[in-house]
């Protein structure tokens with residue numbers, strides 16, 4: 001059994017500058033103001049689009065983000081409907097295999113201090129789940145059935161692709177808590193993702209602040 005911390009990464013296929021230029025070029029069609037495109041005009045018009053809530057223009061750019069996290073995180077994430085998903089399948093992955101190091105990976109619960117009795121209780125439960133999983137597999141039970149004994153803390157990987165309007169929506173809910181306090185697992189990754197997107201894609205996320 002292995003215990004890891006959750007992480008994310010943004011697929012590096014689009015620079016912030018390209019995203020700004022693309023949205024500017026497309027949005028200026030609305031006003032037939034393509035002649036106003038200048039080296040530093042993109043930030044200005046995108047800022048104006050966001051201020052004017054002309055968010056439809058942001059739908060022309062999509063970003064992909066990978067989360068390596070626990071199943072309880074992704075269970076919430078996949079409720080967002082305007083996304084494309086690709087997730088590690090517990091039906092097809094057999095964790096006793098060499099490819100998986102012959103062990104099940106779990107994500108540490110951030111709210112339990114590592115030296116606390118509660119953390120030890122959690123770790124014992126994960127170890128017991130792993131043992132039960134391997135025992136079922138040893139009897140020939142398929143991964144798609146054996147997975148029933150795995151808990152919410154089991155590690156999963158998911159790629160999420162969504163347009164910038166949807167990412168703004170997801171981050172407002174999951175990092176800033178605009179509709180209520182986000183789940184603690186969301187608060188482990190989403191504020192960091194918001195910061196990273198603010199760094200890599202200037203303007204598009206600048207107004208999203210706690």
Ligand SMILES: Cc1cc2nc3c(=O)[nH]c(=O)nc-3n(C[C@H](O)[C@H](O)[C@H](O)COP(=O)(O)OP(=O)(O)OC[C@H]3O[C@@H](n4cnc5c(N)ncnc54)[C@H](O)[C@@H]3O)c2cc1C
Pocket residue numbers: 079080081082166169173174179180181182183
């Ligand atoms: C703090 C918090 C607590 C939550 N608690 C619970 C809970 O206790 N139980 C539970 O079941 N869920 C819960 N959820 C999940 C929540 O109900 C939503 O399913 C989830 O947040 C997705 O939000 P969404 O529908 O706005 O966004 P998305 O699915 O990402 O859609 C984005 C936007 O597109 C539009 N849209 C998408 N689909 C439609 C449609 N069919 N018709 C019209 N407009 C559409 C809406 O404007 C929507 O806001 C919780 C979410 C949060 C953030």
